[in-house]
Amino acid sequence: MNGVHVLPLQGIPEVRPGDDLAVLVGDAVERAGGLEEGDVLVVSQKVVSKAEGRVEQSGDYLGAVLREARAIRRRRGEFVIADTEHGFVCASAGVDRSNTLGDGWLVLLPRDPDASAAALRDALAARFGIAPAVVVSDSFGRAWRQGTTDVAIGVAGMRPLLDLRGTQDARGYELSSTVIAVADELAGAAELVLGKAAGVPAALVRGYRVPAGEGSARELVMPAERDLFR
Amino acid sequence: MNGVHVLPLQGIPEVRPGDDLAVLVGDAVERAGGLEEGDVLVVSQKVVSKAEGRVEQSGDYLGAVLREARAIRRRRGEFVIADTEHGFVCASAGVDRSNTLGDGWLVLLPRDPDASAAALRDALAARFGIAPAVVVSDSFGRAWRQGTTDVAIGVAGMRPLLDLRGTQDARGYELSSTVIAVADELAGAAELVLGKAAGVPAALVRGYRVPAGEGSARELVMPAERDLFR
Numbered sequence: 001m002n003g004v005h006v007l008p009l010q011g012i013p014e015v016r017p018g019d020d021l022a023v024l025v026g027d028a029v030e031r032a033g034g035l036e037e038g039d040v041l042v043v044s045q046k047v048v049s050k051a052e053g054r055v056e057q058s059g060d061y062l063g064a065v066l067r068e069a070r071a072i073r074r075r076r077g078e079f080v081i082a083d084t085e086h087g088f089v090c091a092s093a094g095v096d097r098s099n100t101l102g103d104g105w106l107v108l109l110p111r112d113p114d115a116s117a118a119a120l121r122d123a124l125a126a127r128f129g130i131a132p133a134v135v136v137s138d139s140f141g142r143a144w145r146q147g148t149t150d151v152a153i154g155v156a157g158m159r160p161l162l163d164l165r166g167t168q169d170a171r172g173y174e175l176s177s178t179v180i181a182v183a184d185e186l187a188g189a190a191e192l193v194l195g196k197a198a199g200v201p202a203a204l205v206r207g208y209r210v211p212a213g214e215g216s217a218r219e220l221v222m223p224a225e226r227d228l229f230r
Numbered sequence: 231m232n233g234v235h236v237l238p239l240q241g242i243p244e245v246r247p248g249d250d251l252a253v254l255v256g257d258a259v260e261r262a263g264g265l266e267e268g269d270v271l272v273v274s275q276k277v278v279s280k281a282e283g284r285v286e287q288s289g290d291y292l293g294a295v296l297r298e299a300r301a302i303r304r305r306r307g308e309f310v311i312a313d314t315e316h317g318f319v320c321a322s323a324g325v326d327r328s329n330t331l332g333d334g335w336l337v338l339l340p341r342d343p344d345a346s347a348a349a350l351r352d353a354l355a356a357r358f359g360i361a362p363a364v365v366v367s368d369s370f371g372r373a374w375r376q377g378t379t380d381v382a383i384g385v386a387g388m389r390p391l392l393d394l395r396g397t398q399d400a401r402g403y404e405l406s407s408t409v410i411a412v413a414d415e416l417a418g419a420a421e422l423v424l425g426k427a428a429g430v431p432a433a434l435v436r437g438y439r440v441p442a443g444e445g446s447a448r449e450l451v452m453p454a455e456r457d458l459f460r
Contacts, residue, residue, distance in 0.1 A: 003237040003433075004422050074458040081458060089374040139408065143373035143459040144319040144452050145381070147391045147411030149418070161377045178369070181377030182422065188379070189419035192234050192412065192438050203233075208422050222374050228304040228311060229373040229459060 002207070007032055008193040009202040012047070014100055021051035022123030025202050032204065035130040040205040041120065042190035045138040045153055046096065046107055047201040048116045054108040055101060064106050068093035073230075081141075084109055087221040088153060090140045110136065113154025114216045121156040133158035133210045136217070137187035137194075143229065150191035152183035152217045159215035160184075181220055182211065232437070237262055238423040239432040242277070244330055251281035252353030255432050262434065265360040270435040271350065272420035275368040275383055276326065276337055277431040278346045284338040285331060291322075294336050298323035303460075311371075314339055317451035318383060320370045340366065343384025344446045351386040363388035363440045366447070367417035367424075373459065380421035382413035382447045389445035390414075411450055412441065 009028035015021060025043060029035060049055065058064055062078055069082035073089060082093040086109070094109035101107070110116045117134040125131035136154030141147075152160055160183035190203040224230060239258035245251060255273060259265055279285065288294055292308055299312035303319060312323040316339070324339035331337070340346045347364040355361035366384030371377075382390055390413035420433040454460060 003235055004419070005233055005235050006419070007233040076458065139410070142411075144457060145411060145414070145450050146452050147409045147414070147450065149379075149411050149414050151375070179377045180369070180421065181372075181375060181379050184375070184377070184379050185418035185421055188415035189234070189236070189422060191410065191415055192419060192435075205422075220375050220377065222376050227374060228306065 004189070004208045005206040006189050006193050007204045007206060008200045009204065010200055012201055015047040015050040015201070017050060017053040017055055019051045021047060022120050025120065026124055026127050028202065029124065029128070029204070035124065035128040035132055035204075036206060037130055038206070038209060039130070039132040040135060040158070040186055040208060040210060041124065041132045042135045042137050042187055042194075042203050042205060043120065044194060044201040045094075045109060045113065045136055048110050048113070048136050048154075049107045050101070052110055052116065054110055055098065056106050056108070057104050058106055059104050061095070061097065061106060064108070065092045065095045068095055068108055086113065086153070087218055088140075090138070094138065094153075109138070109153065114156060114218070115154075117154040117156035131157055132204070135183055135186050135190070137190060139191070149184075150187040150194070152187045152220060155183050155215055155217045157214070158183065158210035159213045160211075160217055160220050161215070162211045183217065183220065186210075234419070234438045235436045236419050236423050237434045237436060238430045239434065240430055242429075242431055245277040245280040245431070247280060247283040247285055249281045251277060252350050252357075255350065256354055256357050258432065259354065259358070259434070265354065265358045265362055265434075266436055267360055268436070268439060269360070269362040270365060270388070270416055270438060270440060271354065271362045271432065272365045272367050272417055272424075272435060273350065273432040274424060275324075275339060275343065275366055278340050278343070278366050278384075279337045280331070282340055282346065284340055285328065286336050286338070287334050288336055289334055291325065291327065291336060294338070295322045295325045298325055298338055316343065316383070317448055318370075320368070324368065324383075339368070339383065344386060344448070345384075347384040347386035361387055362434070365413055365416050365420070367420060369421070379414075380417040380424070382417045382450060385413050385445055385447045387444070388413065388440035389443045390441075390447055390450050391445070392441045413447065413450065416440075
């Protein structure tokens, strides 16, 4: 069947600090029938952070947000839009109140989400003999638009941007000026099966040819000199 | 097979003003094996606009952009971020230079993309006996992030936002505060098979349960009073 298929990875238990996420995800991949060449694994930031111990018990949510922030873009009371250390712009500098660890537990972004993605890729390659591209995803709000969409905060085994500049379209009429944030679209596609209430923290996207190469999700960050909304 | 499947709708010819897009898309749906209950049709704004005659031949690209804009957010020479009449915030107020109609042709956004989506939905329902949800998609840049992602500018037969506020998560620990822009994620997922150079202007997303009801893509527009980036 042609097209792109998004498979939920089911049966992954609640992730706790110190868990080996690659084993938990690998077991779910095995239950789903294993990896195929070209698969993209999308895994939710929350389980990556938990496995890496990027959690803390603190009653001071706002303090954690301000500590994790490199810069504040906007603030209305406890609602803060901030730049993270990685350069991402998002609500609360990526700090989430945990819904599973218990009262007062906070989940912070991974220190290096690209490295988190690379570690998962390497572990799955060793287990299955096929190295998937990996996207670590998080739910970000957007300027001007309601609702969150999942985007990529870490990638491995792919370039996050599909650069069509200099290519001709199907009719050969014109060079394209388009750069597509495919890692974000992959994260959003995976969110359709992850769901926020379903207990499915990872998915495989099958049948999409990712832009080849080694990239970083930091390429998705608008450089300051091109940022009209700083 | 569980999960979500994104099927490209192939063989749709170049769309010209006056073409019956519902027939062209319907023929492609038929070639793809017909509709299934719950399918979401995602169709690129560009072919919707062309079919509706929202094109013009003009050497004055910037003039068209400024005319289509209700307000300018930022401007750097010919690069304009503007509010459209519909309330969307995007580059060039949605005006594209055509890559197929010929030199100097511009494609404008549909006047009422929700109505465009509803017309496609009704025509396909009449032909196939199944009414798909329909998303009209366009490629938008984002504040702070590089690259475009496809988002919804028109919807029919679904609500564009999945509102999880007031629901409990899988573990029952906490009420969620999440509203997910699923229509945008569906548009982005479809873009993975649309491609910019592939001549595939529409796709079916199968296996995703859309939020039930009748909605408008204008629900995706951040209301002015909540817009921190106006």
